[in-house]
Amino acid sequence: MSLRDEFLRLLREDEVFRLAVIGLLGISDIQSTLRQLVDAVGGLARNQSVMMETLNKVLETIQRLTENQEKLWEEDNRIWREVNALREVQSKILEENNKIWQEIKKLIENQEKMWQEIRGLRRDVNVIRKTLDNITASIDEEANDVVTHLLRDRGVNLRTDRVTLNLRFEFDVYGTNGQLTIIGEAKSRVGPRLIARFDEKVNRAVALFPSKFPGKVIKVIYCLRAMPGAIEEAERRGIWLIESMRERTRPSF
Template sequence: MGLKEEFLKLLREDMEFRYAVIGLLGLEEILRRIDKNTEAIMRLQEQVAKHSEIIAEHSKAIKSLQEQVRSLQEQVVENTKAIRSLQEQVVEHSKAILALQRSVESLSKSIEKMASSIQSIGMRYEIFTEDAFRESIKYLIEDLLKEYKVERWIYYDEKGIVYGHPSIVEVDVLIKDKEHILVGYKAFTDRADVAELYRIGQ
């Protein structure tokens, strides 16, 4: 009987031998499966290591982003403070501008009142000086020199030759025999006054 036949006979007849063979076969399978699991675990460990590296890189990136966000938040806080300061300055400037506008309005009103007063004083002064000068000339010519007679000539300019429209014209006239000289008295004179006197003479 060969080895093979003997082995098969033992498997058929010897239960203890049969269990021993079954045990050996099961152990080999277990060892094979353990090897496969070991390989799978090693692959998983490699993947975990790679993932750990990726996670580490992501952690660094997240930390960098957090620092950037923190820096941006600080900048936002500083900008907010600067904007608030500028707003306060704008409010102060607006108040100052409003106060200046009120001062300018007040000064403008004061200047208008002053100009009106000066104009009124000027008109009174002009009337006063013209009247005083007229009386002085009249006294000089009539009483002292006795050369001319001074008359006040008032007439209605119907054609509007003097002022461009019909109006009453008043002027002083120095009279001597047939000679008549028109005289005008002004505190201040200009070319228009000369032209006016010329038109009166027409």
């Protein structure tokens, strides 16, 4: 057996020899160092496992935050879309308001023009009213003058004038001498309906104020123009109709 083989045999079989050789070579320190390295590596591995778990949790948290952030971005985009839609609606409302104000402005301008026209119409109406009042007064005076003249031609000396029995019963022509009472109205023109209303009005007045109608009552209408059918209606009702100083009917006195 060679020396090398013997040496190897002793290392395998003789523990005391083997430890002595290890001590001489410093292998024990290396083994100790290796064990420390193994322990350190194992600790690092364990720490790495913990770190990986922590990292995974962090990554999961980041993922959840990212998902929430995406949801927030989606919500933010939705809100902005709604805001833009509201702005469009607001813009349309402002446009409509502007149109409405333009219409209001036109209405105000038209109203001002209308009031100017109304003021002009009022002036015209006042002029017409004054003219009608003058015409009416002239017709009233003419009616009483003509009736008085025609009565005188019949031998009746009786002066007529306007009379007010109450607020409802006013007549343009009235006169009485105790045996004869003349009651009538003066109009620019008359038709059958006006004659009928006048006849009913006189009948009510006679019933309400009998003392004002002594003797024979003669109903008279003086007009500037008699419409078709007026003469026939006056004749039928026994009304003295005078048209522009001409007797169209002749009731008995």
